[in-house]
Amino acid sequence: MKNSDHKYMSLCIDLALKGKGKVEPNPLVGCVIVKKNKIIGKGYHRKFGANHAEVNTIKNALKGTTSLQDSVLYVNLEPCSHFGKTPPCTDLIIKHKIKKVVIGLKDPNPLVNGKGIAKLRKAGINVKTGILSQKCFELNEKFIINISQKRPFITLKVAQSIDGKIALNNFSSRWITDIFSRKFTHELRAQNDCILIGRNSVTQDNPELTVRHVKSLRQPVRVVIDKDLKLTLKYKLIKNTPPLTIIFHSSLKKTEDKKYLKYIYVKSNNNIIQVSDIVKHLYNIGYYSILVEGGSFVFSQFIREDIFDELIVISAPKIFGDGISSFKDFKLDSIAKAKELFLKDIILLNKDIILKYKNYRNVYRHSN
Numbered sequence: 001m002k003n004s005d006h007k008y009m010s011l012c013i014d015l016a017l018k019g020k021g022k023v024e025p026n027p028l029v030g031c032v033i034v035k036k037n038k039i040i041g042k043g044y045h046r047k048f049g050a051n052h053a054e055v056n057t058i059k060n061a062l063k064g065t066t067s068l069q070d071s072v073l074y075v076n077l078e079p080c081s082h083f084g085k086t087p088p089c090t091d092l093i094i095k096h097k098i099k100k101v102v103i104g105l106k107d108p109n110p111l112v113n114g115k116g117i118a119k120l121r122k123a124g125i126n127v128k129t130g131i132l133s134q135k136c137f138e139l140n141e142k143f144i145i146n147i148s149q150k151r152p153f154i155t156l157k158v159a160q161s162i163d164g165k166i167a168l169n170n171f172s173s174r175w176i177t178d179i180f181s182r183k184f185t186h187e188l189r190a191q192n193d194c195i196l197i198g199r200n201s202v203t204q205d206n207p208e209l210t211v212r213h214v215k216s217l218r219q220p221v222r223v224v225i226d227k228d229l230k231l232t233l234k235y236k237l238i239k240n241t242p243p244l245t246i247i248f249h250s251s252l253k254k255t256e257d258k259k260y261l262k263y264i265y266v267k268s269n270n271n272i273i274q275v276s277d278i279v280k281h282l283y284n285i286g287y288y289s290i291l292v293e294g295g296s297f298v299f300s301q302f303i304r305e306d307i308f309d310e311l312i313v314i315s316a317p318k319i320f321g322d323g324i325s326s327f328k329d330f331k332l333d334s335i336a337k338a339k340e341l342f343l344k345d346i347i348l349l350n351k352d353i354i355l356k357y358k359n360y361r362n363v364y365r366h367s368n
Contacts, residue, residue: 008032008039008074009104009132013139015044015053016076021191021217022047025288027077027107027143031057033098035071040064054079054089058096068096076104076136078129081116090119100126104136108147145309146288151279153289154308156299157188158326162315165323166296171204177316180350183213185293188312190216192291194246194282196223198298199231208236209293210243219243221287225298227273229253229263248278275301300329303339311341311357314349 015030023029023045031053033041041061045053054075061068079089079101093101101120106129107113120127137144142153159177160166167173175182189195190211201207202224209222222237222245229251231238237245240258247263249255250273255263266277275298282290292302302308313326332338341357348354 004037005074005102005128005131008034009076009102009136011039011042012074012076012104013132013135015042016139019045019047024048024193025143025146027140029053029075029077031073031075033057033061033068033071033073035065035068040068040071052080052089055092058092068098070097070099072100072102073098074102074131076132076139078103078105078107078112078114079116079120080107080112081119088116088119090116090123093120094123094125098125100128102131103127103129104131105129105133105140108144110147141309142289146283151283151307152193152287154279154292154302154310155188155192155290156292156302156308156311157185157314158294158299158311159185159314159316160326161318161320161323163319163321163323164325165320166294166326167204167324168320169323171200171324173205176318177314177352178350179213181314181316181352181354184314184349184354186211186213186216188291189220190214190218192220192289193287194221194223194290196225196278196290196292196298197294199224199226200297201293201295202226202231202235202237204295206235220291221246223248223278223282223290225249225273225275225278227251227268227271229255246282248273248281272301274305276305276307279307296324296326296328300327303327303330306339306359309359310344311359313355313357315353315355317351 011032012030016028019028026048030044032039041057043053043056043060073093079093081088081090117127145153158166161176195209210219221243224237224245224247226247227250229249233239240261242260244260244262248266249263250266250268257263264281266273292298340360342360344358345356
């Protein structure tokens with residue numbers, strides 16, 4: 001039975017991934033119904049605000065059978081027990097007299113968080129939890145961070161030479177990585193609500209920060225830290241053209257929001273805007289994932305404040321020697337204080353190597 005549980009839960013995860021980019025900020029959920037060791041229904045959460053995975057799966061199963069009695073429902077996240085944009089999934093499961101429910105992960109949302117499991121058990125349904133729980137956690141880590149820490153999920157993306165330089169001393173940085181890595185970066189952009197950079201990255205590179213090399217249903221919001229409001233309309237991000245650009249500053253200069261340009265004042269601390277304050281603001285106005293693309297001062301701030309979830313390093317087979325280091329403003333006086341990360345994945349992409357790290361602080365913190 002253990003192997004069967006793992007097999008069906010793996011299928012739930014595969015189904016859930018089909019909703020990626022369409023259901024956020026809701027979690028990715030897939031579901032399977034099995035009867036007499038045969039799959040009779042499959043489904044997943046397809047779109048934000050639409051039917052949940054359990055509803056779609058039950059509808060799918062009822063196309064081929066009139067009764068779900070004595071069947072087993074597998075789902076990677078605990079079924080909801082409250083009214084939201086849709087009715088409670090637990091009620092539908094109980095209504096169709098499903099015998100057993102196998103759950104990958106308890107939902108951390110306080111509106112659910114064990115209530116769905118309790119309701120099913122109270123109705124006499126056998127509930128089993130914790131199947132492939134780590135994989136289920138990783139599937140919805142963005143959602144879990146949003147719910148548990150009340151902030152966006154934060155990814156730092158660094159493109160550098162093999163000796164750890166993101167630019168030469170004259171700030172030249174185009175192009176360190178090749179077109180395949182740039183396409184990978186655009187895929188990352190498409191998966192996030194916001195792209196964040198500092199003012200120096202704007203003045204040195206004059207980037208567009210848009211998704212261009214891959215198809216995407218949306219363009220992420222561009223976020224710039226410009227403490228003293230020194231950026232002018234000559235830069236692509238400031239020209240009031242889509243998508244939206246948000247500028248965080250601590251200046252007393254008069255600002256005027258435009259259709260695609262928004263200013264947010266944040267009080268500085270020791271003449272520095274804390275990235276934790278920016279992150280808090282973005283979460284409060286409805287942005288749940290941030291891709292940080294530079295530069296070194298901004299990268300160093302996120303490391304220093306320990307407010308990030310993953311670090312993706314794209315390393316090109318080039319040696320710069322002297323140059324600007326990725327985290328040159330993160331300074332320590334002891335090796336014992338070094339920031340330690342967990343290496344999650346290594347990808348060889350043409351000539352470049354992609355290293356995916358997780359922040360130890362946020363790894364393996366989940367409950368069944």
